[in-house]
Amino acid sequence: RVGWRLGSQGREVLISPGVRRVAGLVRALEKSRRDPREVLDATREAGLGALHMAARIGSVPVCRYLVEEIGVDVDADGTESVTPLLCAMFGGSLDTIRYLLDHGANPDKVVSDGFIPLHHAAGMGDREMVELLLTKGASVDSVSASGTPLHIAAFRGQDEAMKVLLENNADHNKILPGIDTPLISAITASSVKCVKLLVEAGADVNDGLVPPLAAAADKGLTACLKCLLEAGADPNVPDPSGRLPIELAALNGTREDVEILFPVTSCIPTVHDWSIDGIIRHAKSVSMKQGDYSNLRRIEELKSLGVKSVKRNDYSTAATMYSMAMEHDPHDATLFSNRSLCWLRMGDGHKALQDALACREMRPGWPKACYRQGAALMLLKDYGGARDAFLDAAKLDPQSSEIKAALREAMSSLEISHGATKTT
Incomplete structure (x- = not known):
């Protein structure tokens, strides 16, 4: 103008x-x-x-x-x-x-890495600011690189902001790859107030990539430990390394936590002296020299975490769990088969094929290994190779309807691709 x-x-x-x-x-x-x-x-x-x-x-x-x-x-x-x-x-x-x-x-304009204003307000712990943004329509469960606003409030120990988020129905059981649940975030922050708020809101005290009770024991958070046990946390669920909460407490030298966990923990077969002092001695000896039993238990726990992640469609975390298990047992064909599926669901055909081929080499007579190879080749649009792999699978398991359907799809795709080639 x-x-x-x-x-x-x-x-x-x-x-x-x-x-x-x-x-x-x-x-x-x-x-x-x-x-x-x-x-x-x-x-x-x-x-x-x-x-x-x-x-x-x-x-x-x-x-x-x-x-x-x-x-x-x-x-x-x-x-x-x-x-x-x-x-x-x-x-x-x-x-x-x-x-x-x-x-x-x-109020939901993304700044960077998925962050919206509510993430920042939650991290700052400003109750009034959080309330104002929510009344103006901010998304309470928006996911950023650091999790939801509730994850961020928990990780920073901002209990006042957390109260408002929970009052507005924030998802207190949200599990995210590399972040876990808000409850684990609160334990990481050593915030007893945030842990209690989440438990009172109905957070699952047994869910997560790392069991909450194990996380609390590992950090020596006695108050959190008591709160979780009162809410029904299972003291017999190990962490990804295969160690029970009582073992973690013993490793930390937190005798009070060992005493709290002792009456509710089932006997560990490898602990010959099942007493508070015996557990502490055992934990210290195991930390110096990992035994075969401990190693096997860790593999099974990592497999279990992988399966749980797949059920949540969290294939990235599942692949990580299977990779960690492979470090302990690089000759387990099922681990390669399962990780191949994860790569497939994430759209990485080359990695899916690599794991499928490794799986076939370990167990050449296993139908699932052939099936995994065929699925990877389908993603890579190598329909001829996929057909051959599915044929191998069908010979090994002629009754499988899943293999039959995959073979039909591969043959149909191959026919269509040949038709398209002739047309051009």
């Missing part, structure tokens, strides 16, 4: 408290005959615009002027997709946050 001049609202901005950082921008707008948005674009600082800076210092008058008179986008992206709303949150001004939300700011 050529000939544009600063209005009365803009002049009031100049005398608003705490706006020295943006006063120069407003003066530039007053003097310029250019479109005000062009002036604002030319005066960005460190990738942030005037609205970002005004929001950061919590000046509602400046924000109002820029949004309502100049028409600045309330969701304008700055450096690393930082929005004015996020700047207002970092500034801690609820009034500014409320103004931006009331004027169209998207």
Whole structure:
């Protein structure tokens, strides 16, 4: 708008408290005959615009002027997709946050790595900020690289923010690859308050990639240990390394935890002196020299975790569990078969084929090994090779309807691909 001049609202901005950082921008707008948005674009600082800076210092008058008179986008992206709303949150001004939300700011706008404003508010532990975002429609279970807002609140021990999230039906049993459950996050943070809140909300005290009771024992969190046991946690479930909570407590030298766990833990066959002192001595000796029994138990536990992850369609974690088990037993064909399935579901045909071939080499007479090879070749669009692999599987197990169906699909795909080749 050529000939544009600063209005009365803009002049009031100049005398608003705490706006020295943006006063120069407003003066530039007053003097310029250019479109005000062009002036604002030319005066960005460190990738942030005037609205970002005004929001950061919590000046509602400046924000109002820029949004309502100049028409600045309330969701304008700055450096690393930082929005004015996020700047207002970092500034801690609820009034500014409320103004931006009331004027169209998207409470679910992704900043980076899947983070939305609610993740940041949960991590900051600001109860009022979390409440405000939720009332404006923020997604309570949005997943970021660090988990849901509840995961983040738990990991940082922000019990006040956690209360609000749980009151708004946040999923307290959400399991994510590499992050686990909010309960495990709370234990990692050594936050007894957060653990109690999650247990009271109904969190599963026996679920997770790592059993919560084992995690608490490993960190020597006596209060958490008691809370979990009272809520029904099973003391006879080992961690991924095959160690029971009582063994972990003994390894840490937390005698009180060993005493708490002793009456509720089943006898361990390899512990000849089943007493509190005997368990502590045994744990220390095992930590110095891992026995075959311990190694076998770890493999079985890793397999179990892999199966649980597959049932949740978490193939990345399942593949990791099977890979860890292979480090202890590199000659188990079922591990290669199971991991091949994981690669297949994740769309990696080459890795799926590599594991399937290794599986066939170990057990050449196993129908499933042939089937895994055929499935991998189908994904790679090698329909001829897939047909041959499924034929081998059918010879070994002629009654399998699954193999028959796969063979028909491979032959049909091969016929279609040959037809397409002739046409071209």
